[in-house]
Amino acid sequence: MLGLSIKNVSKIWNADGLNPVPAVSNLTLDVAPGEFVVLLGPSGCGKSSLLYIVAGLEKATSGSASFDGIEITEPSPDRGLIFQEASLYPWLSVRDNVTFGLKIAGHTPVKRAEAAERLLKLVGLANSGDKRPHELSGGMRQRAALARALAMRPRVLLMDEPFAALDIQTRARMQQHLLDIWESSKASILLVTHSIDEALALADRIVVFTSRPGRIKAEITLDMPRPRDLRSPEMIDFARRCEALLAEEVEKAFKEQELA
């Protein structure tokens, strides 16, 4: 089977310790090639945990995740990950950050320079290659991180609240940017967010999580063309549904915390 396939995955942090934390519970989810899936859920419900398992950085306590039918056991350049904070290496120039993976893969400097030029242009940083990461704004850093992930030509992009630290205007532009890149790259995207608007603007399919331990509460398929007008009656309707689903779970999470 092509694409990403998550089968009955559970994750318990600290499983043999004194206080095990169940983060993901018996979750099954498929992402088709080229599909854009957004994970929406209350804070702490295990979205990042799931993403790390798919990235191969953490092991599932039970169940399995596979990609193109091959079980995921370790990280791979095929599955690019973008963190909430861009985490560029501060000792490298923006260009060297973007081509870091290519250097590791043994590409020649000439090839790397070409790739850097193409990628930096793609994310709108054509003039910033020589800059140091700390000289970039938050949005620019996130774009550089995106370019770095794209350099590896990933089949799946895993994005953990990539735009959470940005202001609303920058965010909207980054989302548009991401959609353009997604359409041209044909990669699948699995993106985590808190923001209902972001989910509605981007997703082919929104997966709403329950509170911890995360399970799938609902799936909403959106087949409207992009860019979408979030103020149209249809979209407002979707937004209301998401809000209601999330509100229930946030309520539950708060109750649980009060009991504990």
Next chain:
Amino acid sequence: MTDGTVETRQDGVGRNMQQKPRNPGALMRMAEPLLWSLASLALFVGAWEFAWWRGWANPLLLPPPHIFLANLPDQFRFFDPSGARAGALGEGGSIWSVLGVIGWTALRVTTGLILGFVLSLATGLAIRYFRIFGKLSLPLVTMLAPISPVAWIPVAVFVFGIGNPPAIFLVFIAIYFVMTLATLSLIDNVPRNYIQLAQIMGCSKRQIYRHVILPAILPALFVTLRMNLFGAWMVVLIAEAVGVGSGLGQVTMMARNTFNASLVFFTMTLIGITGFLFDQALRLIQRKVLWWVGPGNAGGL
């Protein structure tokens, strides 16, 4: 910034190297630390001179700067530039002989520092890289770390005899164990993100150490080196006074033995100035070569 210089500066990290001071404002900013250093020194000297003037400080035991700096050639003759022996004899007597003696001491410190820095870095990396080696050697390092370098003096003399090697060895010992432990703590504090990203990019363990962990810890490790610099200076003076038989430490010891208070304070002045310059030099290296900030590094350093 109000005076029109373009500065890209972020929480003390982004020092822009190509920046040349383009107006008096920028010049002032560069000269300011120097002025404060001079003011700080002047305050101290002033207080001392005042104490002498009021007769509180015995000029024989606590001669103020204008006395112990008065007859420089007289002091110079105690410095033998050959580095072999210090004494009133020899070919001492000029400013060059003084610089020669300082040079020898500085050379010992520098060699010890470089050795200590490189080897502690290597040891720290090896302890984390090779599990079994780490388990075997970490307890030993932790046990040896609290032993004062002074306690190593006899060992240094037994093993290396007299001359440069024992002094260098003592400087080395003074920083090696501490810096090894610092390296370990820095490695453990490299942001997880950095390493996970490298894994995703396909780095092997060796590549992660080489391309991520090493550059991530170098700046903060260098700060640790700077903090241990003065410790190294103290040790080299002790080593010279006790065993080596030359250098600033030996001059101080001789001055003590001959009750030459002026010479004591003159040498102390030299030590202070040289130590200060060393610190400045290390700062400069840090700023030019290791300008990025590592984990656990306070931006102000």
